[in-house]
Amino acid sequence: MKRIFLFVVTLGLLWQGNVRADEGMWLPALVQKLNIADMQKMGCELSADDIYSINHSSLKDAVVALDHGSCTAELVSPKGLLLTNHHCGFGEIQAHSSVEHDYLRDGFWAKSYEEELPNPGKTVSFLIRVEDVTAKVLEGVDFKTSEDDRKEKIQKASFEIQKAATEGNDYEARVQPLFEGNQYFLFIYETFRDVRLVGTPPASIGKFGGDTDNWMWPRHTGDFSMFRVYCSPDGKPAEYSEDNVPYEPKHHLPISLDGYEDGDFAMVMGYPGRTNRYKSSFGVEYTMNVTNPVRIKARSVKLAILKDYMASSQKAHIQYASKYARSSNYYKYSIGQNKGLNALNVVAKKKELEAKFTQWVSESPERQEKYGDALSIIEDSYKEQRDDLASEYLMETMFRGPELFAFCMNLKGLHEALKSGSSEDRIQLNVARVESRLDEFFKDYDAATDEKVAGALIDVFKENVDPAFYPSFFAEMTKKYKGDAKAFMADVYSKTIFADQVKLEAFLAKPNLKTIDKDPAFQIAESIFRQATILGEIVNRTSGDVVKGRRLFVAGLMEMEKDRKFYPDANSSMRLTYGTVGDYIPRDGVKYDFYTTLKGYIEKEIPGDDEFDVPARLKDLYYAKDYGDYADASGELRTCFTSNNDITGGNSGSPVINSKGQLMGIAFDGNWEAMSGDIAFEPELQKCISVDIRFVLWTIDKFAGAKNLIDEMTVVKSDKKVERDIASTEK
Template identity: 40%
Template sequence: MTAFPTHAKEGMWLPPNLKNQERDMKAAGLQIAIDKIYNENGTGLNNAIVLFGKGCTGEVISPKGLILTNHHCGYGSAQALSSPEKDYFANGFWAKSMAEELPCKGLTVTFIRRIENVTQRILDGVADTLRDAVRDSIVNARVAAAEKEMAKTTGMDVLIKPYFKGNEFWAAISETFRDIRFVGFPPNGIGAFGGDVENWMWPRHTGDFSIFRVYAGPDNKPADHSANNRPYEAPQYFTINANGYKEGDMTMVYGFPGTTNQYISSFALKHVYNIMDPISIEARTRKLDIWTKYMNNDRDIFLKYTAKRATVANGWKKWQGEVVGLKLNNATGKKQAYEATFRKWAEADNTLPWADVLLPRMQIAAEGADKVVAEEQYIKEAVLGIELVQQAGIAEKLVAVMRSKLSADTVKDSLGKLVAAQEAFYKNYDANTDKDVFKTLMALYFEKNSASLPEYYTTAYRAHGQDMGKWADDIYTSSVMVSQDRLKAWAAQPDSAKLQNDAAYRLYDAISRMRKQRIQPALTVYNTDMRFYERLYMKARMAHDKKREFYPDANLTLRLTYGHVKGLDPDGPAKYAYQTTLGEVVALDDTASDVFKVPAKLKELYERKDYGRWGVNGVMPVAFVASNHTSGGNSGSPVLNARGELIGTNFDRAYEGTMSDYYFDPNRCRNISVDIRYTLFVIEKFGDAGWLIDEMKIIKNKPAPKK
C-alpha cells in the first residue's frame, strides 16, 4: 500500500500568519510558496476568494468575474427569481450568454485585499482585567477611529474585528461589489440531491454548486447595478485542475468560516449539549414535519417555503450530529480534564494572579444561568418559531410612527412604506401552514414552561377553553398580520388601538415584555460575566500552553485550513470510500421521492456514459471527503490541491464530526466537497452551458494510451 498522511489537521489559520505554519504545510505536501496563498501586493489567491452574501464563500474561476459557490448558498437568490412559471428549483437555470444573466437584488460579494494586525493600536495601555463595560468604550472608540483613518488611506472598506476572545484585533481591508448576476443553477435533483436525508452525512451524492458573475463599473470598481456595468476583470482567479486526486493528497480550504467556540469551557459546553441543542432539535422537528406535509401537497407552498425549510433543517440536522459527536468523544469530560491541569498551573503561577479564580467563577455563572438559558431557547425556537408571532413585531414600528409628531401626510407615507416593505415576507408565507405550526409549537412551549408563562398566554388559552385549535383559529381569522392585504387595509385607515389589541401582536408583545423584564437582564449579566472570564481564560491558556499553536475561533473572516483527502474512519480502517460517483447517484433514484429523484437527462447521460472530458475510465466522480477543519461559512469555499489549483467546492461536514465547532476529533471530522469534474460535467453536458467553461483555465491531461 502507498503510505499517506493519516492525521487530520486542526486549525483555521489567519492568512498573514501562514509563515508560522510553513514547515508543517510543506511536510503535509504543499508545493507552492506561502506568499502565493496570501500577500498584500495583489497577486495572492486571497484576491480570488469572496465572502458571498452574508455568510457563504465563493471563488473566482475566470478572468471575467465568474463566481463558483454552493447551490444552497444561491438558494435565496434562486427563490427571489423563481415563480411557478419559472421554477428554477425544478428545472434549473443556465444563461446562454451574458445578456441572459439575471441581476440578484441585494446580493453582494466581498474581496479581502489585505489583513493587518492592529492589536497594539487598539489595546495599548488597556489593562487585561479592566471590566468590559469600561474596556469596550475605549476599544470601540479606537476601532472606529482606526477604521475611518484606514478607509481614508486605502480608499477601501475597513472592518476591524476581535480575535482570541478580544485579546487581539485585526483589520480586513476589502472591496464589496453590489452588482451580482445569476448565471448557472442546477435543479434540485442535482444541487439538493438527498435533501435532509443526506444532509450532514457521508457518503454524499450532491452537486451542491451554483454560478454567479460579478459586474463592475467602468473603472472595474464596485458599482450599483446598471446596464452599463461590465463583467469584473479579475486580477486573480483559480486554475482548475481536472486531473483528480487520490487518497492522501494534500488539500486546502480557503474561505470564511462563520462561528466556532473551540476554547469553550466545560460549563458553557453543557449549555450547548444539555440545553440549547436538544430544545432546538425538538422544536424544529415539529415545525419541519408540518412544513414538509404542506410543501408535499402544494407546489406553490413548496416554492414559498423551500429556502426557509433548507435553512431551518440545516441547523436541525447539524445539531443532532453535534450532540452525537460530543457524546461519542466525551468532549465535556476531556475539557474537564484539561481544566484540572489548568487549575494546578494557575494556582502555582505568579505571573497572572487572577488566573486561579477564573474557572470557579465561570462554573458559578454558567450553572446559575441554566434555567434562563432554557427559557430563552424555548422562546426563540417555539414561540418565535411561529412566523406570525415573529412578524407581529412590525406592529411596534407602525405604532411608533403613529405616535410620532410627524405631519399626517408623512405618517401615512411612512406607514405605507413599512407595509410595502413586508412584501418579501408575505410572498413566502402561508397562513394555513403557519396555523398548524402555531398549534404544535405553542403546545410545546406550554408543556415545557408551565411555571413561567406570560400572564396573557395563560389568560387567552383559558378563554379559548384550553383548546389550541380554537385559539389558533381565532388568531389567524382576526389578526391583521396574517396577510399583506389585511395590513394594507389597516394602513389605509390606521388605528393604533386596533393594532395594539391585535391577537398576534399581543402574543408578540407579551413574550417581548417578559424577555425584556426578566430573561434578557439575567442573560445580559451572565453573558457579560462570561465574556470577561473567557477573555482572561484565553489569555491565560496561551500563557499556560506556550508550545501550542493557537488559532482564533472563526468569526466570518478569511482563513485557511489544510488536511488530506481521506475516507471516514472513526473506528479504525476506512468505513467509507473517499469518493462517490454518478453510478451511486443513479442507483439511489426514486421517482416517488422529491429528494432522491434523478433528472431524466442526467440518467440519460449516465446510461450513455457521456461524460465528455470529465469522466475517469467510464466513471463520473461526484463528491469527495477530506480532513480539513471547516465550519458554517465555509460553504462554497474552494478546495485546493498542493499547488493551489481548484479541485472541488466545499459544502458540508460529516455527521460524526459536526461537533468540530467545539471539539475537533481527527478520526471523525471531515469536510465534504463537490468534485470539480462533476461541476464541469453538469455545466457542459447537462446545462448545455459550455460557453462558461471556455472562460476557465483548466488543466486536464490526456489519458495515457492503452497498451
C-alpha cells in the first residue's frame, strides 16, 4: 500500500503458534537473552559473547554491510579481504569491464595489492554496538498522544541520541524503529570508503544458470566475488588514496574444509533488507493484486527490449548486464511470491489471526480503548486504490523504466540556478556536479534502446491507469501524435540534448535557461515529477492513521501472545538466524537433496548458451578429478547446499557459519517454493541456498590460480588449523 510516497516501514505478520528455531531474524545483541540456549541445543559450540560483544572481538566484527545494507560481506583474512556474492559485486565488475578487458566474461584476479581495482562510492560498514533506546525515544509518549506530536517527539529524541553517539568520533548512528515503532534501537557503525575489487570468477561460474536458475534449486552457481577494505595508515576510514593500507579487522572468519552433513547446525549473520511478517491481510491482498502484477507487467516489457539489445554485441551486453540483472531479479521474485502466497493460503491465515485478535480486543474495555480501531484504520487505507495503482505504475514505467527522465532531474539544480539569476559561481558549481556524472552514465547508455523502453512503457501506463492520473505531457502526445507513444518518443529523443553526451557537454560549456526550458525530455521529466508530487499528496493524507493502525495492531499482538518470542522485521540492521542443513520435499513425489556437486554443473551444460556455457578449464579439471584439498569424504566437489535459515534480500553474501564459528558457505538465494517468505515464513519449504566454501576456494585456487589469496586466509580442517603464510601478499 502506498509504496512510493509513504515513508514508513510496512511490516508483516507472523504465523500463529510457537516460533521454530529456523524462523526469525534476531538481533545479535539479544542472543544471550533470547536464543543462545536453543542454539546450543542444536549443536552450536559458541557462547553469546563469541557472537556479539562490545568488549572484545566477536563474529559481529567479521560481518559487514556493503553499501549500507544492499548486501552483506565477511572478512576472511587479517588483511581486510572480503567475500561476498558475485551478484553483489556485479555493478563494480561491470563498471571495470570493457571489450578489451571483459571481466564479466573472463573473470579477474589481482595477484598483488597494486592490481586491485578501486570502486568510488562503494562502502563497507562495521557494526560497533547496539543499544535499546526505547525509553528515551518514547519518553512522554503514550497511546493517547496525537500522531503529529508523537512524530515530533520521536524525531527530536532520535536526533539527540544520534548526536551524542557520534560526538568525538567518526562513527555513524541510526535510531531505527522496530515492531512498527513500538521499540527503538540505536545502531552505531564505522564506515570505510576505500573498497577495492580483488577477484571474481567469470559469469559462467559466478552467474551460472542466469535467469533460468534464479530462485531455483538445485543450483550449481559459484556466486562469489572478492573485495578488500582499505584504510588510512592509522587504521581510520578514508577516501581512496594510494597511501591507504589494507584494513586489519578485529576478527576474521576461519574457513572450514570439513564441510557439513544433513542436520548440521548452520548460522547466518548479515544485513537482511526488508521483511513484512506483520503485514495485515489487507496488505497482503494489495501486494498480490497491485504491487506484484504492476511490477510483472512493466518489467516484462522492459526486459524484452534490453535483452534484444544485449544480444546485439559484446559491448551492448557489458553495458546493460547489470541493469538487466537488477530488473529481472525482482520481476521473477514477484511471480514466485504471488504463486507462494496463493499456494500457502496466506490471506486466509492472516484473516484467521485478525479474527482472533478482534475477539481478544473485545473481551476488555481497556483493550477496546487502546486497540479497538487498529484493524479498521488499516482496512480503510486500502479501500480506494486508484491513486495507489497510478503510483505503482508511475514508479515502474517512468522512474524505473527509461533512464533519460530521471537523468534529466540531475539538471534541476542548474535549472533553478539559471532561473533565479544566481551567481556565476553557483551556476558553475551545478555544472560541475552534472559533468561529474556524464562519463559514468553514458558509458552504459544506449539512447535508441532507452527510446524503445520509454515508448513501450508509456503505453503500459496509459493502458492500465485512470486518465485522471496521466502526467500533463500526455495531452501533447494525444494532440500532436494521436496518442502514439513510440512516435512521440522518437521525436523527443531526436531533439533532446540530454540523450547525447557531446550535445550535453556543449550545452554545459555555455549553459542557458532557454535551452533547458525548451528541451522536450526535460519538460517530460518535470511533468512526471509534478504528477508524482500530486499522487504523493493524495496518498499521504491518510499516512498518519495508517502508521497508527499498524503500530497498535503489532502492540496488541505482542500483548495477546505474551509467552511468545517475537522478533522484529528486517530493516537492514545486523541479524542472526539459525537452523540446520537439510533437504526438502517441494511437491508430491519429489525430494531434493541438500547439496549439489560439480557433476551436476557439467550435466547442465548447453554449449554457447549464455546461462549454461561451462568454461573449458572447469571441464578439464572436472574430468581430471583435480579437486585438491576441497573434495568431500567421497571424493566429490560440492558446489551448493541448502539450510533452513531465515534470509531475505540484503542477506546476499552473508556468511554461513558452522557450530564452531567457521565459514562453510556464502548465502546467495532463497528457493522458488517459498517466495512468500518475506511476508509469511513457511517452515517446511523455506530454504537458504548457499555456495559451498570449498567450491569457492577450489575456484580461486585450482581454476583461477590465485593462490596468493588462499595463502592469506586461515583454513581449518579436522580441528587442526592450517596457517597460511601471507608474506607473498605483502611483497
